Amino acid sequence: MEKIHPLAGQALTLMVAGQRLLARWLSGWLAGPRHFRLRPAAGRTRGDVPGWVLITLMSAVLVAGLLAIAGPALAKMFNEAMDQVHP
Secondary structure (H helix, E strand, O other): OOOOOOOHHHHHHHHHHHHHHHHHHHHHHHOOOOOOOOOOOOOOOOOOHHHHHHHHHHHHHHHHHHHHHHHHHHHHHHHHHHHHOOO
8 A cells, every 4th residue: 555645635625625715706706796798898808817817726726736745756756866867
């Protein structure tokens, strides 16, 4: 059986909680205005800002979680590779 990093459970819990909080916040923010425009505002385009914010934050949470879980193994692999390099 493979040994699991002691912080893996906490990192996973934090990732799930962060994603739920972000989803709840975004759903409330997007549902805020009750009227919608059928045409874009003249002179300004925002694009899909909430979508990009969601993607960026979820990617950051995913990278942080993976680093917390796989960080020691990646550091060990890097150190072993550097030890094999001869000057």
